[in-house]
Amino acid sequence: MIQHTRALFVDLFEKEPTMVLSPGRINLIGEHTDYNDGFVLPAAIDKKIVYAIAPNHTRQCTVHAVFTNETQSFSLDAVKPTPGWINYIMGVVYQLQERGLPVSGFDCVIAGDIPVGAGMSSSAAVEGGLVAALDNLFGYQLSRMDMALIGQKAEHTFPGVKCGIMDQFANLHGKKDQVMRLDCRSLEFEYFPFNFPDYKIVLCNSMVHHSLASSEYNVRRQQCEEGVKAIQAKHPAVKSLRDATMQMLYEVRDQISPVVYNRCAYVIAEIQRVQDATKLLKEGNINSFGELMYATHEGLSKLYEVSCPELDYLVSLARTRPEVAGARVMGGGFGGCTINLVKNDKVDEYVDYIQSNYQTKFGKIPEVYVTTIEDGAKVMVPSAV
Ligand code: GAF
Numbered sequence: 001m002i003q004h005t006r007a008l009f010v011d012l013f014e015k016e017p018t019m020v021l022s023p024g025r026i027n028l029i030g031e032h033t034d035y036n037d038g039f040v041l042p043a044a045i046d047k048k049i050v051y052a053i054a055p056n057h058t059r060q061c062t063v064h065a066v067f068t069n070e071t072q073s074f075s076l077d078a079v080k081p082t083p084g085w086i087n088y089i090m091g092v093v094y095q096l097q098e099r100g101l102p103v104s105g106f107d108c109v110i111a112g113d114i115p116v117g118a119g120m121s122s123s124a125a126v127e128g129g130l131v132a133a134l135d136n137l138f139g140y141q142l143s144r145m146d147m148a149l150i151g152q153k154a155e156h157t158f159p160g161v162k163c164g165i166m167d168q169f170a171n172l173h174g175k176k177d178q179v180m181r182l183d184c185r186s187l188e189f190e191y192f193p194f195n196f197p198d199y200k201i202v203l204c205n206s207m208v209h210h211s212l213a214s215s216e217y218n219v220r221r222q223q224c225e226e227g228v229k230a231i232q233a234k235h236p237a238v239k240s241l242r243d244a245t246m247q248m249l250y251e252v253r254d255q256i257s258p259v260v261y262n263r264c265a266y267v268i269a270e271i272q273r274v275q276d277a278t279k280l281l282k283e284g285n286i287n288s289f290g291e292l293m294y295a296t297h298e299g300l301s302k303l304y305e306v307s308c309p310e311l312d313y314l315v316s317l318a319r320t321r322p323e324v325a326g327a328r329v330m331g332g333g334f335g336g337c338t339i340n341l342v343k344n345d346k347v348d349e350y351v352d353y354i355q356s357n358y359q360t361k362f363g364k365i366p367e368v369y370v371t372t373i374e375d376g377a378k379v380m381v382p383s384a385v
Contacts, residue, residue: 001111002050005066006385009052009109012064012071017052017109018136019385022129022377024048024120025170026201026339027330028179028281029289029296030274032304034164035221037185037242038271041278042166043194043373044174045201049112049125053133058105063089066111076103081158088126091158095150096131101140108133115367117209119331123159124167125377127151132172132377144172144376145187161214162221163332174376181278185242194373195284199325199341204354205367206310208335217332220263220304227264230255241267266303270296290326290341294319297328297338306333310362314338317357323350337369 002019009017023044030040056062064071065085072086079094081087089110096103114122131147134140142150151168155161169182169189178191194201210216224241230252231238238244241264249264256264273292280289297315301307311329315338318327323346330339342350351368358366 001113002380002385005050005052005109005111008064008066008111009054009107012109013054013056013062013107015054015107016382017054018133019380020051020053020129020133020136020377021380022049022051022125022132023171023174023374024114024122024125025167025174026120026203026371026373027166027170028339029277029293029328030166030270031296031300031329031331031333032220032267032306033271033274034166034182034184035162036164036224036267036271037240038267039274039278040164040166040182040184041179041274041281042170042182043179044170044376045120045371046374047112047114047120047369047371048374049110049114049122049129051108051110051129051133053106053108053137055137056105056107060105061089061093062107064109066109067116076105081160085126087158088123088154089130091154092127092130092134092151094158095154096134096140099150102138103134104138106134106137115205115369117336118203118205119329119333119336120203121167121171121331123155123161124151124171127154128168128171128377132379136379145169147377148172159214160218162218170376172376174374176375177373179281179373181274185240192282195281196286196289196325196341198344199286200344200347201371201373202340202342202347202350203330203337203369203371204314204340205337205369206308206314206335207364207366208308208310210308210334216306216334220306223260223263224267227252227256227260230260242271244268262303262305266299269299286325286341290324293326293328293339293341300329300333304333308335310358311335311338313361314354314358314366317354321350321353
C-alpha cells in the first residue's frame with residue numbers, strides 16, 4: 001500500500017512525496033470515559049492511513065483519495081466545513097491556521113485500510129496523520145500532545161463530533177507492543193506491555209454503521225454534563241463524572257431523568273473499571289480482565305445504550321467460547337466492531353464459529369481483523385519507503 005500510494009502520487013504530481021503512516025486504534029477498556037475526564041487504555045494498531053504529500057508553493061491544496069478515487073481541491077483562503085471526506089482535511093488545516101501556524105499549499109494522495117465506521121477511528125488517523133505531515137513539511141515542531149489536541153479540535157469544529165481525546169492521542173502516541181493508560185484530565189500517560197502473550201486481539205466487524213452515530217454521541221456527552229450539573233449543586237467540588245461516586249449520583253436521582261442516571265452510572269463504574277483493569281493487565285490476570293470487558297459491554301448496552309442487536313449477538317457468541325477471555329463493543333458504538341481477547345491457537349476456530357453463526361442470523365459475514373499493536377503516526381525516512 002505504501003509503495004502504491006507513493007507511485008500514484010508521482011504519477012499525479014510528478015515529484016517525490018514525503019510518506020506518512022497513521023494508524024487506527026483499539027481500546028482495551030474505558031469507553032466514553034475520555035470526555036468525562038476519566039481513564040482509557042488504548043493502543044495504535046496495524047490498520048492505517050497512508051499519506052503521500054509534498055508542498056506545491058501555491059495557496060491551493062489538492063488531495064486525491066484512493067478509497068473514492070476522487071480528487072478535490074480547496075483554497076487556503078476559503079477553508080470551511082464541506083461535506084464529504086475533505087472535511088477532515090480542511091478541519092485540520094483550519095485549526096492550524098487558527099493557531100497562527102503557516103500553512104502553505106500542498107498536494108497529497110491519501111490511502112488506507114482502516115475500515116470506515118468500524119470503531120477503529122479512521123477519522124483520527126486522517127487528522128493525526130495530516131497534522132504530523134504538515135508539521136514535518138512546514139517545520140512547526142509541535143509536541144505530539146498538541147498534534148492530538150489539534151486533531152480533536154478539528155473533529156469538533158468540522159465534522160461536529162464532540163469527541164474526547166482518546167483517538168487522536170492513541171494515533172499520535174502509539175508504541176509497538178505497548179498499551180497506554182491515559183488520564184484524560186491531566187493528559188499524563190504511561191506505557192506498559194500488552195501482558196497477555198497467549199492471547200490475540202481480534203476485532204469482529206458487525207458491518208453495521210448507524211448514520212445517527214455522531215449525533216447520538218453528542219447526546220451522550222450532554223447527558224453526562226446534565227448529571228454533573230445536578231451533582232455539582234450538592235457537591236460543588238465535582239467538576240466531571242471523574243469526581244463523582246455512585247452515592248453522589250444516587251443522592252440526585254430525583255433531579256435527573258432515569259436515562260441520565262443510567263448514563264452517569266455507567267461512566268462512574270467504567271472509570272473505576274479502567275483502574276482495576278490496568279492493575280490486572282500489569283499482573284497478567286487475563287480472566288479477571290476479560291470479565292471486566294464483559295461488564296463494560298453490559299453497561300454500554302443496557303445503561304449507555306450505544307450497542308445494537310448485532311453487537312450484542314457477537315458478544316453473546318464470545319461468552320459461550322472458552323478460548324475467549326473477554327469481549328465488548330469498542331469505540332463510540334452504534335455499530336462497528338467488538339474487541340475480543342482470544343487464545344492464540346484457537347483464533348481460526350473462533351473466527352469460523354463467529355462468521356458462520358453471524359451469517360446464519362443476520363445474513364452477512366462479519367469481517368474479522370487479528371490486530372497487532374504498532375507505533376503511532378510517523379513520517380517515514382525516505383530510505384525506508
Ligand atoms: C469515539 C470518540 F472519538 C472517543 O473520543 C471516545 O469517546 C470513544 O468514541 C468512546 O470511548 O471513538
